Amino acid sequence: MLTLPEPCLVVLVGPGAAGKSTWAATHFRPEQVVSSDALRALTGAGEDDLTASTDAFEILEMVVQRRVRRRLTTVIDTLGLDAERRRRWVALAREHDLPCVAIAFDTPAAECRARNRARSSKRIPAEALTRQLRDWTRTKALLPDEGFTAVHLETAVRMVHETFQDSPAAARRQEEAPRQLRFGLHLGEFKNVDVRETAKAAEEAGFDAVYVMDHFRQIPQVGRAWDDFLESWTTLAYLAACTERVRLGTLVTGVTYRNVAHLGKIAATLDVLSGGRAVLGLGLAWFKEEHLAYGWEFPTTRERYALLEDALQLLPLLWGKGSPRFEGKVLTVPEAMCYPRPVQERIPIVVGGNGERHTLRLAAKYADAANVMGDLATVRRKGEVLRGYNPATRLTHLTTALVADDDRALGQLIDAGRGRKPRDAYAAAMHAGTVEDHIGRFRELAEAGVTEVMVRLPHPDCMAPMSRVIAAFQADESD
Structure with a gap:
């Protein structure tokens, strides 16, 4: 064909x-x-x-x-x-x-x-x-x-x-010489969503993690301000009791949304209650209208970068032993103390954002991973920039995947979800493809240096075919 x-x-x-x-x-x-x-x-x-x-x-x-x-x-x-x-x-x-x-x-x-x-x-x-x-x-x-x-x-x-376009050849490479890749399910919508059942289905499908978007109302890129939207850390605590294996985190928490020391305590509590499965995603915060609606100040970009850098230094200190004083550029914490301490020696921190000069530099200096968006060429470029700062910092990628077993089922999902949007534009925005298409696509991302992909599934029927994509990147336990 x-x-x-x-x-x-x-x-x-x-x-x-x-x-x-x-x-x-x-x-x-x-x-x-x-x-x-x-x-x-x-x-x-x-x-x-x-x-x-x-x-x-x-x-x-x-x-x-x-x-x-x-x-x-x-x-x-x-x-x-x-x-x-x-x-x-x-x-x-x-x-x-x-x-x-x-x-x-x-x-x-x-x-x-x-x-x-x-x-x-x-x-x-x-x-x-x-x-x-x-x-x-x-x-x-x-x-x-x-x-x-x-x-x-x-x-x-x-x-x-x-x-x-290059997926068929990449899928063959994955079949002939498999690479491992971790997958996280990203929840960015809560309207008509049963988060308990969704998280349990994700765990059964082979996802390694469940991430929730940290906002207080829906963002304009996804829906309307009055659409149902759950508070992230409360939701993660609930999911800790509903799941057994998946890691649980935010992608990403805006650094302006909470007192940073308090945020560290929240994340540590989640880690304790989940048995060491917490992940803290942290970003600069960009949604000005959300800040104004809730009565928060929206600092300048320079001020938010200073706050983000302080937070990245304070949080590991807070999770460690003792109660040391922290003096940063904009933060002062007289006693960085958190007991019970997290189960993990260090809760993984993922810095999310598009800035290459500042955001990736901070991720490379202080965090465990950097999360980036964009097409394959953009991910490759950002990966090179990140490795230039620190080769040990992991690269992760946030994306959407409308996935089905074959073209007929895929067409049905596109028609079911596009509403009044042009069919081709919707399919492109959702990265609509078959299981084989996505195996090739994710293989190319793995070759670009990505170690984990956070995936938003636009339709519940995507879960089963996505499990087959995930299986192609899991190690054979018999090896």
Whole structure:
């Protein structure tokens, strides 16, 4: 099966009755196909109204331009035998950094003629089909040198988002030479969510940890301010009693949200009650509106960085022996004392944030891990920066995964979750892919230096297929 990048511009090329429209209808949704025949029907008396061809192609060019500009997968269903039009389409795709693929329909001439004779409508005049077959013979030799990203013969096709373009090869590498990778389930929504059952399901699926987003109301990137949203540390304490194995942490606690010494006491208590499973994610805090709504000051970026650096030094001191005094840039704690002390010698601290110069530097200097977001190229770059500061600091990654066993089930999940959002945009934002797609994707992240992936699952039905992804990265206990 041929794999094509999503999104891309697909140009069908071949004589009439070669099977182009049937192929397009089989492998693409109707809104993705721009057909010259359909546009002739729109602008004229029917699909075979040749007097409407000029108008139809003017509209076709406009539609293709608008769709490519929006980076939407578009299939151009025409004969494709006009070299000048092909050059324009290749140039348009290149202008908008979109792959442009030609699909060549090299159907034998006798078969094209037989199909044409069997048509009850839209039959092509014999002399016109003969010209098309002759033009196709010349065009076939030109296609490889016209600048297309690739030229493929007509075959079964599967569209794969650009995120997963290298996934098949990466999945094979994981199968042949497995790498270990830890997975955490990230909970960022609580509306209609049973956190107890979700955490227990995550543990059964093989997740190593459960992380909750630390806010006091829902963030605008995810939902509405009045959507149900649980306080993070209270929720983690509840989950400590509901689970047995998974680590429990925030991703991430805003350093401005709580008195830092009090935060250290909260985390230590969770560690004691969970038997040594607490993780403290810590970040700069960015949600100004949330601060103002709760009556908190929102310090400047410089002040918050100073507070974050003090916190990263104070917390391990607080969890240690004795009651030493701490004097930082902005924090003073006369007695850094916490009893009972955590079960873990040191509660792992994960610093989250996008800043490379300050955030990653602080993570490398004081924390156990840095959590980053972004595409694979961004993760690779941030990993290199982090290793430049401190090779021993672990790299973790926060992402979303809409995962299903096969394309049919994946399509159903996309349609169930997208609401009014464009289908392709929603699928891209959710990293929609099959189990094999995600095995390859996470293998590439492991090769980029990531040791743990924190995953948000947009739909409950993703849990079972995600367990199969996780299994591909777990060590074989018999080894």
